[in-house]
Amino acid sequence: MTTQNPLGLKKIHHVEFYVGNAKQAEFYYRKAFGFSRHAYRGLETGDRDLTSYVMRQGNINFMLSAPMGPEHPAAEHLKKHGDGVRDIAFLVEDADHAFNEAVKRGATAVTQPHDWQDDNGSVRHAAIATYGDTIHSFISYNNNNGHNYSGPFLPGFISQEVEGEGVGLMIVDHIVGNVELGKMNEWCDFYRDVLGFFRYITFDDKDISTEYSALMSIVMSDGQHNIKFPINEPAEGKGGKSQIQEYIDFYRSAGAQHVALLCRDVLSTVAKLQENGVEFLRVPDTYYEELPDRVGEIDENIDELKRLGILVDRDDEGYLLQIFTKPVEDRPTVFYEILQRKGCKGFGKGNFKALFVSIEEEQRRRGNL
Ligand code: FE2
Numbered sequence: 001m002t003t004q005n006p007l008g009l010k011k012i013h014h015v016e017f018y019v020g021n022a023k024q025a026e027f028y029y030r031k032a033f034g035f036s037r038h039a040y041r042g043l044e045t046g047d048r049d050l051t052s053y054v055m056r057q058g059n060i061n062f063m064l065s066a067p068m069g070p071e072h073p074a075a076e077h078l079k080k081h082g083d084g085v086r087d088i089a090f091l092v093e094d095a096d097h098a099f100n101e102a103v104k105r106g107a108t109a110v111t112q113p114h115d116w117q118d119d120n121g122s123v124r125h126a127a128i129a130t131y132g133d134t135i136h137s138f139i140s141y142n143n144n145n146g147h148n149y150s151g152p153f154l155p156g157f158i159s160q161e162v163e164g165e166g167v168g169l170m171i172v173d174h175i176v177g178n179v180e181l182g183k184m185n186e187w188c189d190f191y192r193d194v195l196g197f198f199r200y201i202t203f204d205d206k207d208i209s210t211e212y213s214a215l216m217s218i219v220m221s222d223g224q225h226n227i228k229f230p231i232n233e234p235a236e237g238k239g240g241k242s243q244i245q246e247y248i249d250f251y252r253s254a255g256a257q258h259v260a261l262l263c264r265d266v267l268s269t270v271a272k273l274q275e276n277g278v279e280f281l282r283v284p285d286t287y288y289e290e291l292p293d294r295v296g297e298i299d300e301n302i303d304e305l306k307r308l309g310i311l312v313d314r315d316d317e318g319y320l321l322q323i324f325t326k327p328v329e330d331r332p333t334v335f336y337e338i339l340q341r342k343g344c345k346g347f348g349k350g351n352f353k354a355l356f357v358s359i360e361e362e363q364r365r366r367g368n369l
Pocket of ligand 1: 174176258260347
């Protein structure tokens with residue numbers, strides 16, 4: 001296991017979504033997921049091309065951006081992919097170093113290092129490409145060039161606080177990428193060779209094959225275990241369409257499949273999300289009959305878990321509680337995982353089968369099997 005960090009990554013700074021209507025997306029993330037609006041840029045701040053809202057809950061920052069016209073590259077992104085993740089942005093020690101090192105190690109440059117500034121100071125910013133049309137920005141606040149920023153978020157944004165009723169979401173646990181058939185190893189090598197990540201866990205089709213929804217997955221992690229990016233590729237099912245292929249067909253390329261958000265009390269978080277109207281996948285009730293044998297002693301009441309539809313899985317170190325939303329767009333693409341970890345560092349392998357049976361049921365209803 002390596003602890004090298006060649007790019008000087010510190011953590012995920014924010015996740016930027018390109019959406020068709022940022023104003024309405026803001027309302028959805030605030031009212032349904034309990035985020036607070038924290039910052040804004042748009043016509044009122046002199047931004048005539050792109051409008052963005054920064055949504056915050058715990059240590060999670062989501063930027064929701066919509067193009068103001070067809071000329072902005074976001075419009076092309078939306079036309080092709082629908083709403084989706086554009087940028088998984090890292091806070092880094094030095095954006096120039098991160099960018100130069102990444103490009104030297106084989107990354108494709110998207111944005112050259114540059115100053116990003118307003119009256120509150122400046123940051124350094126650069127970006128490289130990852131799977132599909134997704135990018136990784138590098139942002140540094142303090143480096144040898146004396147960059148320092150005191151504004152509410154990033155240069156160009158004004159503070160705009162609209163309080164949401166938080167549901168207890170704390171931090172991004174992992175972000176999963178779906179890549180094309182045969183491309184998983186290539187992208188895992190990219191995260192290894194360019195970002196210095198290592199293979200944390202591998203799931204093959206024996207772990208996660210049902211009749212249709214077969215997939216392969218490798219979890220890549222940074223040396224500090226702060227950032228985990230599982231990479232999925234479709235695998236041959238028994239004649240149906242893998243859920244990963246369904247995503248790729250509708251997203252029209254590789255892209256981010258789900259963002260997993262960690263919470264401290266999954267029962268109360270999920271109860272609030274359901275009250276707010278967030279739609280979750282449900283597994284058959286028989287899942288809960290088999291649960292005690294599979295996971296042994298747990299602190300939670302099984303009837304309560306069943307009522308909310310929360311799943312449990314165990315590894316050597318403990319257990320985790322997790323649940324998955326349905327896709328949050330019309331296209332069956334991006335969705336969320338809500339999870340709580342009680343020692344377990346896994347990803348819910350024991351739930352794959354039950355989950356994929358429900359996903360196939362959804363795919364069948366969509367006419368996509
Ligand atoms: Fe996940």
